[in-house]
Amino acid sequence: xxxxxxxxxxxxxxxxxxxxxxxxxxxxxxxxxxxxxxxxxxxxxxxxxxxxxxxxxxxxxxxxxxxxxxxxxxxxxxxxxxxxxxxxxxxxxxxxxxxxxxxxxxxxxxxxxxxxxxxxxxxxxxxxxxxxxxx
Numbered sequence: 001x002x003x004x005x006x007x008x009x010x011x012x013x014x015x016x017x018x019x020x021x022x023x024x025x026x027x028x029x030x031x032x033x034x035x036x037x038x039x040x041x042x043x044x045x046x047x048x049x050x051x052x053x054x055x056x057x058x059x060x061x062x063x064x065x066x067x068x069x070x071x072x073x074x075x076x077x078x079x080x081x082x083x084x085x086x087x088x089x090x091x092x093x094x095x096x097x098x099x100x101x102x103x104x105x106x107x108x109x110x111x112x113x114x115x116x117x118x119x120x121x122x123x124x125x126x127x128x129x130x131x132x133x134x135x
Contacts, residue, residue, distance in 0.1 A: 050104040
């Protein structure tokens with residue numbers, strides 16, 4: 001058996017771990033659940049974490065950038081290719097930061113959409129009740 005190690009060997013980074021849960025999976029004990037009244041705070045928290053992840057990504061990307069050894073086109077091209085390959089452990093970590101940041105953004109987007117839908121539904125219900133009393 002081969003130990004591949006790193007992110008690819010970590011079960012948390014496999015597709016099934018990061019895919020959206022079904023209703024049954026989401027209702028299991030221990031699953032992350034957010035109360036409706038706490039959605040704005042969750043959005044703010046996830047947005048803050050994502051901003052920090054983006055800062056870390058920028059810092060890491062600058063640290064991992066390969067500078068050309070000279071000013072000629074060949075040196076610049078080789079430096080660009082080496083930077084773009086991203087095959088060493090630090091580059092894998094950089095890619096993990098970027099992937100996690102994207103997942104956080106997806107969570108924020110879904111929470112914001114859920115919050116908008118809930119607000120719209122509650123507003124419609126409120127107007128319906130007010131119209132029913134007056135009608």
